[in-house]
Amino acid sequence: MRNPPVNSLSLEFLTELLISLEKLENDKTFHGIIITSDCPGIFSAGLDLTEMCGRDPEHYAEYWKAVQEMWLRFYLSNLVVIAAINGVSPAGGCLLSLTCDYRVLANNPKYAIGLNETLLGIVAPFWFKDTLVNTIGHRSAERALQLGLLFPPAEALRVGVVDQVVPEDQVQSTARLVMAQWLDIPDHARQLTKTLMRKPTADRLLTERDADIQNFVRFICKDSIQKSLHAYLEKLKQKKG
Numbered sequence: 001m002r003n004p005p006v007n008s009l010s011l012e013f014l015t016e017l018l019i020s021l022e023k024l025e026n027d028k029t030f031h032g033i034i035i036t037s038d039c040p041g042i043f044s045a046g047l048d049l050t051e052m053c054g055r056d057p058e059h060y061a062e063y064w065k066a067v068q069e070m071w072l073r074f075y076l077s078n079l080v081v082i083a084a085i086n087g088v089s090p091a092g093g094c095l096l097s098l099t100c101d102y103r104v105l106a107n108n109p110k111y112a113i114g115l116n117e118t119l120l121g122i123v124a125p126f127w128f129k130d131t132l133v134n135t136i137g138h139r140s141a142e143r144a145l146q147l148g149l150l151f152p153p154a155e156a157l158r159v160g161v162v163d164q165v166v167p168e169d170q171v172q173s174t175a176r177l178v179m180a181q182w183l184d185i186p187d188h189a190r191q192l193t194k195t196l197m198r199k200p201t202a203d204r205l206l207t208e209r210d211a212d213i214q215n216f217v218r219f220i221c222k223d224s225i226q227k228s229l230h231a232y233l234e235k236l237k238q239k240k241g
């Protein structure tokens, strides 16, 4: 991913990601992809806050549809998808990595990962929650979501948000090694098993997709939510001094 400075998931970047995924899926010589970041120290800062602030309801609806599409397409991809997480990965960045089949995280205490939406005064939708529950179990997800926990590497491994923590200079080579193991499995059997495990979760969003968009637009348009998102963005900008 190369969307400097922080790989935020803007509408344009989400569209690029989806087009890239589609191209790779349509090319039958590809069987797997590794998602990693070109922004030093940052895997992805998550959803682009500027897409959710000070825009009109039509824009929010279009943006949310693209976020849903990213989740659905990566979560259900027939390819083996591995995240080589080489930086901090809050909220939407964590969600993207949770759509993958396997997560390798660099062992750097700054590289926290988690769904921290409550810290921004917003609520992770049911499909963010479902993805986390499917990964770390109900009790750990309940605690992580309510507290907006961002896990440093050792904690992330202990709770199961990531599958492996390795020295920073071994993230890419480990991801390639893991990819080779996954590609050794007969592809047809692996793909059907992935679908079996994930389709019920995806179906839930597919049947409630429009309602989920409407909920998002209603929620994000609230004055109180706009105020807290503006304040959060301002805090990020002022951090530089």
Ligand SMILES: CCCC/C=C\CC(=O)SCCNC(=O)CCNC(=O)[C@H](O)C(C)(C)COP(=O)(O)OP(=O)(O)OC[C@H]1O[C@@H](n2cnc3c(N)ncnc32)[C@H](O)[C@@H]1OP(=O)(O)O
Pocket: 005, 006, 008, 042, 044, 045, 046, 047, 048, 049, 050, 088, 090, 091, 092, 093, 116, 117, 120, 122, 123, 124, 125, 216, 219, 233, 236, 237, 239, 240
């Ligand atoms: C109902 C809704 C449900 C779902 C909703 C939301 C899910 C989400 O994903 S919300 C986004 C959550 N993300 C975060 O909380 C991360 C915020 N960013 C950071 O903590 C830091 O920027 C980060 C640790 C990633 C990187 O730190 P630095 O290297 O120190 O960079 P800066 O903080 O100086 O940021 C540079 C530049 O980028 C802008 N920025 C950062 N994050 C975002 C973002 N998510 N969206 C848009 N823009 C972002 C930041 O404001 C700076 O901008 P400038 O000052 O204009 O350079």
